[in-house]
Amino acid sequence: MLIDLHMHTGYSDDAAAHSVEDKVRACIDRGLSIIAITDHLDFWHHLPPQETDVDGCLRDMNAAKTAFSDQIELLTGVEIGQIHADPRAAEFLRTRAFDTVIGSLHGMPNDVDIYFHDFKHIDCDAFLQDYFDELLHMVRHGGFDVLAHIDYPLRVMRHGDYIPSFDRFMTSVEAVLRETVARGYALELNAAGLFGWQKRVGPPENVLYEFKRLGGERISIGSDSHAPNNVGRGIEECIAHAKRAGFNSVTVFRQRRAEQVMI
Template sequence: MMLADYHVHTEFSDDSVYPMEDVIEDAIKMGLDEICFTDHVDYGIKLDWNCGKEIPYRDGEPFANVDYPKYMEKIDRMKQQYGDRIKIRTGLEFGIQTHTIPEFQALYDRYTYDFIILSIHQVEDKEFWTKDFQRGRTQKEYNERYYAEMLEVIKKYKDYSVLGHMDLIARYDEAGVYPFEKIKPMVEEILKQVIADGKGIEVNTSSHRYGLTDTMPSKHILKLYRELGGEIITIGSDSHKPEHLGAYIEETKEMLKELGYQKFCTFENMKPVFHKL
């Protein structure tokens, strides 16, 4: 059975120091057939390398987007070096906001990709993990604002493969689990747009290491996506360290089967490739 990890970070992400070669060696050792590198780009809060401005540092590491030329060159080199042992795909994780869409469109047009994760990491340039976004808002307000931003982005931006960790806001919700019924109409509208555009969603297995009580996205969302006719679904660990890589991939495949899914996807040249679960 095909084993693939489709959300993998390396030293090219500002929040990881996991060398790309080590990721590949570890993936081969654990029997993965395919991996896709999806390092972080977050316009609005981070600068590009070689942008003519001084790059700030956070916790001793440069706080910047991927160094694209070096990243692309290294992935190509890794494909040549390891291509007979594991399939390596080229991707990025786009942390898009409505006001940063033009920058992401320009970046997408600049290179050739296999796979793009579209994530809502910030809204109004405010982070979730610092609680800057939630501060001053009720639980209802920040949940609704988060999904409103996601819908607005996917209405305008189409060059992506899947929505990443679709209910990410739940990871940083100190008020507890927000009732699904209250966000269901917004989520349904988003999923209908995703399906109409021929895109998909991911299951992000990091819910286990964050100690969440549900999957990410929640089983409510996964069930709704299938009921609406959604078929394109990827599985990714969101790994930043060796202990994250490939984690809970097998368990996630079993969970998807229990929810009625029969296939999952990998990607090549931005097109889904379906595999039996």
């Protein structure tokens, strides 16, 4: 079964202009069975929340969910960045009914996206330690269902001879994973890394094995598609990555309740 639980529409300001309906049609054409649309809503420590028309998106998702129900299962989702940084995030979720909430760490405590840090001129190992400290804050704060793309820094930090790796930070990785298991979040396998320098889906194999060793049973998979022509991209590789690590099912959240779906 092909499942893609992380994707964006034109409601996200870093995505190509396309509607929820365009997205769902593209997913049906790709042969996907269950999808979640998860447009961005980022919260910050010092700045106001990002302006996204989440209610318009939710309205369109609910309409599409009904309109296409005989062809595909659409789960209404949102990707919340820095859920721990602003109490308005919890208030936002209390007053909206989503099927699934992705928790992401895009920005550091300085409210700068990881992508925009000047890695040529900062201490990258110190940065990674700060990243894991912040990730642990976010995971302990909770309020989401799926812990997204924990390999995001690996995707964007490579420069010159510096090859970023989590291998020296496995104690910190373990702390994050233990908390993830204890709280019942699904760990996301994100296909985006497949199309960067690593040429493989995240998280790295040893991280996924560690999650399994610690008792992790819930995983999610997502393409992180930002355009209609690449829905489901890398999903087969995510499934292969999951199976190699001993996972035979994916956790799907319906009305925020976890259910296992065989892959």
